[in-house]
Amino acid sequence: MTPHPRRRPAVFISAGESSGDHHGAAVAREIRRKLPEARLLGIGGAEMDAAGVSRIAGLDELAVMGGAEVLRRLPAFLRLEQTIKRLFVTEDVRLFLPIDYPGLNLRLARSARRQGRRVLYYIAPQVWAWREGRARKLRRDCDRVLxxxxxxxxxxxxxxxxxxxxxxxxxxxxxxxxxxAGSVIGLFPGSRAQEVRCMLPVFAHAARQLSRRHPDLDFLIARPPHLPESLYAEAGFPTADAREVTEQSRAALTKSGTITLELALAGVPMVVGYRMGRLEWAIGRRLVRVPSIVLVNLVAESPVVPEFLQDRLTAERAAEALEALVGEEGPERREMLRGFGVVRERLGKPGCAARVARHVIDLLESPGGPGAPC
Known part of the structure; x- marks a missing residue:
């Protein structure tokens, strides 16, 4: 297939989850501001769509958790992958910008690299936690990793x-x-249906235990807009979007992931719990090479936040750890907030999206476009 020559540079942004959609939209806006002639294509969600990215697939087609579901949907993933590879050629994409989501994005990065296109990986796969072989793929297939x-x-x-x-x-x-300052305990069981089904029952049980000891407390569940209210019905607590829950929360019980950094930056003390399928856990525990799965603890380089994983995540343990954070002047709460200050300092300065956009433009303007050796 012969590429069609185009004057306007094309950038393909690939985000597979809601957080990637949000970050991709911010970068897209900065690219449009700095390089208004650029054509932006990609896969993502409503935010990228609103930012001017022409999407060929949405987040509902990509959100999976666990090996069994990945296998079930593998044919659809492979069809999408082939569609994107063809689009790289037909749309003469000059730069591929993958955002996290390594399963698909690392394969697409390999294809883009082989075609001589620039590859700028934003939000690197977490090779520091497991699967260090991904680092070799990043070296081979990416011009830069941010x-x-x-x-x-x-x-x-x-x-x-x-x-x-x-x-x-x-x-x-x-x-x-x-x-x-409020009386709300926020529950953050995840942004994917599989996570919610796995985490919410034990989170809700912990909340009920804490409520019996502290009847003055209220509980609110963070529900992303793409998940149905019916998924949360059995928990017995009201839902709201994550930002509203964060604003009202005195403390939180949350899954691991970026949400822990969001809560830390907002000054909300937390307890972290996580469960997955027994097969995935058996494999993952042999691969993980870090002392904590909580990003707050990794950035702070100390156990700022208590974490309960797999069988250690029980309602009793979670309720007890949360109770220590509810008091106005409790030592656990004070020490955790001090640790959050360290995290805030280490995460850098605002302007991340603008810095990513500058890297995009630098690679577009540097020698080595399509067909040139990288």
């Missing part, structure tokens, strides 16, 4: 990856105040 956690770039550089820390996108824009 990290959002301060310790990632030095680690990747040890593998020969050209990496740069650009700050964390959570620092861009307003953050929920989360001053901890």
């Amino acid at each position: 990290t959002v956690l301060p310790f990632e770039a030095p680690l990747l550089e040890r593998y020969g990856v050209r990496a740069e820390f650009v700050g964390h996108p959570l620092l861009d824009g307003p953050r929920p105040p989360g001053d901890g």
